Amino acid sequence: MKKIRRALISVFDKSALLDLVQILAENGVEFLSTGRTASYLTKAGFEVREVSDYTGFPEILGGRVKTLHPRIYGGLLAVRDNPEHVAQTSAHGIESIDLIVSNLYPFEATVQREGVELAEAIENIDIGGPTLIRAAAKNYQDVAVVTDPAQYPDIIEELQENGCSLSSETRFQLAKVAFQHITRYDAAISHYLTALDAPGPEFPQSLNLRYEQVQELRYGENPHQKAAFYRAEALPEPCAAWAEQLSGQSLSFNNILDLEAALEIVKDFDAPTCAIIKHNNPCGLATGEDLVEAFNDALECDRTSAFGSIIGLNRKVTIQTANTIREAAKDGIKVEAIIAPSYTEQALKALSRVKQRRILATGKLSRHASVKQARHVIGGLLLQDRDRHEIAQNELKVVSKRTPTDAEIESLLFAWRTCKHVKSNCILLAQGTKTVGIGAGQMSRVDSCIIAARKAGERAKGSVLASDAYFPFPDGIEIAGAAGVSAIIQPGGSVNDQPVIDAADRYDMAMVLTGVRHFLH
Numbered sequence: 001m002k003k004i005r006r007a008l009i010s011v012f013d014k015s016a017l018l019d020l021v022q023i024l025a026e027n028g029v030e031f032l033s034t035g036r037t038a039s040y041l042t043k044a045g046f047e048v049r050e051v052s053d054y055t056g057f058p059e060i061l062g063g064r065v066k067t068l069h070p071r072i073y074g075g076l077l078a079v080r081d082n083p084e085h086v087a088q089t090s091a092h093g094i095e096s097i098d099l100i101v102s103n104l105y106p107f108e109a110t111v112q113r114e115g116v117e118l119a120e121a122i123e124n125i126d127i128g129g130p131t132l133i134r135a136a137a138k139n140y141q142d143v144a145v146v147t148d149p150a151q152y153p154d155i156i157e158e159l160q161e162n163g164c165s166l167s168s169e170t171r172f173q174l175a176k177v178a179f180q181h182i183t184r185y186d187a188a189i190s191h192y193l194t195a196l197d198a199p200g201p202e203f204p205q206s207l208n209l210r211y212e213q214v215q216e217l218r219y220g221e222n223p224h225q226k227a228a229f230y231r232a233e234a235l236p237e238p239c240a241a242w243a244e245q246l247s248g249q250s251l252s253f254n255n256i257l258d259l260e261a262a263l264e265i266v267k268d269f270d271a272p273t274c275a276i277i278k279h280n281n282p283c284g285l286a287t288g289e290d291l292v293e294a295f296n297d298a299l300e301c302d303r304t305s306a307f308g309s310i311i312g313l314n315r316k317v318t319i320q321t322a323n324t325i326r327e328a329a330k331d332g333i334k335v336e337a338i339i340a341p342s343y344t345e346q347a348l349k350a351l352s353r354v355k356q357r358r359i360l361a362t363g364k365l366s367r368h369a370s371v372k373q374a375r376h377v378i379g380g381l382l383l384q385d386r387d388r389h390e391i392a393q394n395e396l397k398v399v400s401k402r403t404p405t406d407a408e409i410e411s412l413l414f415a416w417r418t419c420k421h422v423k424s425n426c427i428l429l430a431q432g433t434k435t436v437g438i439g440a441g442q443m444s445r446v447d448s449c450i451i452a453a454r455k456a457g458e459r460a461k462g463s464v465l466a467s468d469a470y471f472p473f474p475d476g477i478e479i480a481g482a483a484g485v486s487a488i489i490q491p492g493g494s495v496n497d498q499p500v501i502d503a504a505d506r507y508d509m510a511m512v513l514t515g516v517r518h519f520l521h
Contacts, residue, residue: 001165002142006075007099008032008051009041010067010129012106015149018044020101023156027164032097034066034128035059054095067128076100076135080142099166100136100145104129104181108188125189130182140175141168147181184210188233203383220253227253236371238362239263243339246348248358251337254279255310255358259339262312265421267365271433274298275312275421278305281441285418286434291321297434299328302455306333313340314365322347329354341365387420389516396512399492399501404510407432408464408487412512415466416489420518426468427452427476429460429485436463445469449476453483460484468518470494474503481507491517 007029011017014037021031021041031048033041041048052058055069074094078085089096104126136145144166146155151174158166187210211230220227229251231241240259245251251259258277265275271287274294284301288294291313299306311325317340325335337358338351351359367388375382393409404412415430422428423441427448430436437456439448445467453460461484470493471477477500480488488504492513504511 001162001167002098002144002171003163003165004029004098004144004159006030006032006095006097007101008067008072008097008132009101010034010037010051010132011101011103012126012129013103013149014040016152017041017101017149020146020152020156021046023159024099024164027159029099029164064127067132070094072097072132073135076132076143077139078142079139096142097136098143100132100143102129102132102145103147103149104185107185107192121192126185130185133178133182137175137178140171144171145174145178147174147178151177191233207381207383209381215250217253218250225253229253229256237368238341238365240339240360240362243360243362246343246359246361247352248337248354249356251358255337258310259312259337259360261421262310263339263362263365265418266312266314267367268417268421269314273314276301276306277310277312278308281423282418282421282435282438283309284435284438285421287414288433291315291317292324295321295324295328299333301435301438303333308334308336310336311338313338316341317343317347317351319344319346319350322350326350326353387518387520389420389518391416391514391516396489396514397492398510398512399497400509400511401505402508402510404487404512408510411464412466412487412489415464416514416518419466419468420520422468422520424468424519424521426466426518426520428466429453429456429463430466431459431463436460445471446473446475446479449479453479453485456483462486464489466490468520470497470517471500472496474499477503477507477509481509485509487511489514491515493517 004024007024009021009031010033025046031041031046032051032054033048034051038048038050051067051072055071057069059066071094074089074092075097078089078094078096080096107121107124133145133147136143158170187208190208210233212233214229214231217227217229219225235242240256240263257280261280262275262277265282265285266273269287272289272291272294273287274285274291275282276284276298283305284298286294286297288297329335335357337360339360339362341364342361348359351357371386372383373386393413398404411430411432414433415428418435419426419428422438425442425445425448427439427445428435429452436459437452439451442448442451456463463485464487465480465485467488467490470491472494473496481503487510489512492515494500501511
């Protein structure tokens with residue numbers, strides 16, 4: 001235990017400060033302070049020694065220099081049981097400081113205000129505060145550092161229980177929080193200033209990523225795995241991570257993954273679109289005249305898999321759409337969560353009648369080209385552009401004897417846009433602008449063909465097929481032809497392209513090549 005005898009207090013956020021100071025004062029703690037904090041404490045009736053009186057050096061440069069003095073940092077950094085340190089501090093009249101209470105100028109809040117000028121942002125870069133915090137945290141064996149008003153209640157309780165002393169464990173925990181505090185602060189400054197420059201390298205040499213914890217989750221992918229949810233410091237674009245939950249139970253680890261998958265698919269379509277997601281893959285997707293039609297068509301793709309699903313929609317949800325979803329639930333289609341730009345009041349009320357169902361709103365959907373996609377691996381991070389490639393009809397290369405009809409082209413382009421959201425290997429069958437069979441995540445492309453054809457059943461006849469990568473052998477084409485597929489879109493590029501094309505011709509299937517693949521791992 002280390003007894004607190006002298007504290008330096010210099011804070012911008014004065015919330016609940018007097019509660020902490022009162023306990024310290026009752027235990028005879030001497031206070032050092034600066035500027036407005038000193039005035040605030042004095043007006044509250046506490047005896048405070050100004051830092052400038054202690055150091056013998058005034059605040060200068062409009063307050064830019066207040067605490068940067070050897071008498072302050074010697075009192076923070078001196079190791080109490082180091083004889084050399086003790087001798088030097090004694091020789092220079094340096095008094096030990098046992099507690100720092102400091103929080104920083106509101107840089108983040110300042111730069112988030114609309115129209116803030118660079119000069120104002122610069123003046124809100126704290127210098128003395130982070131330096132005090134860093135010095136105290138470095139010497140946590142002898143000094144405690146408090147950086148957040150939320151810490152005050154626990155500190156007060158421990159001080160009261162231990163005669164104004166704090167344990168080594170508490171000081172160590174406070175030091176860890178302190179370093180996180182200043183790291184976040186410095187990162188915010190770096191991000192702001194970097195954003196003012198002309199665009200730099202698309203993939204910089206080093207990444208300074210910062211995420212804030214939103215919540216601890218009940219568990220991860222499985223109940224035996226602990227988990228928490230973090231999100232980026234700022235909203236990059238409307239996304240699942242920043243969606244507002246309007247109703248329902250708290251989100252699970254798997255919910256968040258599936259909500260992102262649902263939303264990212266429907267963002268890709270301009271027409272009213274519904275995606276039904278299960279285990280991060282669509283088990284049905286469709287566009288229609290309205291969301292009611294889109295939902296019904298998406299659901300018919302694979303009603304069995306839709307049990308316990310996540311629904312993504314790209315339009316405001318009306319009572320008609322809400323009632324359609326509720327009717328499906330009566331038929332045994334359990335919906336875990338719904339994500340959409342917004343809901344009418346009636347729709348939200350209707351959907352929220354199932355108390356467990358999570359309802360999330362994102363606001364108007366949009367995409368920003370600068371937003372990258374990151375994947376974490378143990379000890380590393382992969383960063384890439386998102387797969388936003390689109391292909392126009394005039395870019396398709398017809399390689400079969402039969403040219404696809406206009407209706408087939410429309411369906412092929414829909415299927416191609418959809419298949420990039422399905423885990424590889426992906427084979428997707430579509431009728432018009434609705435999926436009818438999806439084979440996802442198989443190690444063999446021919447297995448994906450078998451699954452897609454089986455799920456489609458009779459609906460495979462006259463459907464079109466999209467493959468996210470080339471066919472290495474004709475066997476997948478044989479399965480599609482036997483099922484009644486009429487046209488195929490695929491990247492091409494295999495050494496066996498010609499046998500694959502010949503197989504399509506034997507079944508009178510049209511085949512077009514994109515020259516681009518859509519792997520999703």
